[in-house]
Amino acid sequence: MYNETITIFNRVGARNASDKWYPHVLHNVCVYRDHAAMVATLGENTTDTVSIIITIERGVTASGYKYLQPIEWRNAGEYEAAFTVKGGNDFDFVYCGEWTGGTVDDDDYQDGFFNHMLLNYDSVYLVTSVSDYSRSLLPHLEVIGK
Numbered sequence: 001m002y003n004e005t006i007t008i009f010n011r012v013g014a015r016n017a018s019d020k021w022y023p024h025v026l027h028n029v030c031v032y033r034d035h036a037a038m039v040a041t042l043g044e045n046t047t048d049t050v051s052i053i054i055t056i057e058r059g060v061t062a063s064g065y066k067y068l069q070p071i072e073w074r075n076a077g078e079y080e081a082a083f084t085v086k087g088g089n090d091f092d093f094v095y096c097g098e099w100t101g102g103t104v105d106d107d108d109y110q111d112g113f114f115n116h117m118l119l120n121y122d123s124v125y126l127v128t129s130v131s132d133y134s135r136s137l138l139p140h141l142e143v144i145g146k
Contacts (some may be wrong), residue, residue, distance in 0.1 A: 030052065
């Protein structure tokens with residue numbers, strides 16, 4: 001059940017060409033994929049979603065990375081040693097697989113790195129919401145992507 005590997009790409013920047021993406025490879029996560037086709041009034045619209053459960057270990061870590069909440073992560077400046085997960089306008093994204101490269105500059109891709117990933121890789125999801133249970137009795141994060 002908790003046997004998949006994902007890469008969370010955390011964005012640093014203001015959603016422009018000079019943004020940097022910091023990859024964090026997390027092992028032993030649970031991934032539920034939903035490939036659904038919905039019929040809208042104007043025809044068929046395919047919607048793929050993913051629900052990911054990331055267990056957080058004692059000391060608030062996952063796969064050797066420290067987990068920080070979004071503002072705490074941005075202010076700490078520990079972009080490679082720690083990870084966060086955020087949705088909304090200042091979104092992160094998830095690639096279901098292991099990224100073997102390092103930090104990525106948006107400048108290196110004509111339409112940005114996120115668009116490059118969408119066009120060239122399967123199982124790439126924009127983070128739409130995060131439920132943070134990192135300080136609960138069973139610490140974990142629930143990430144929803146689309």
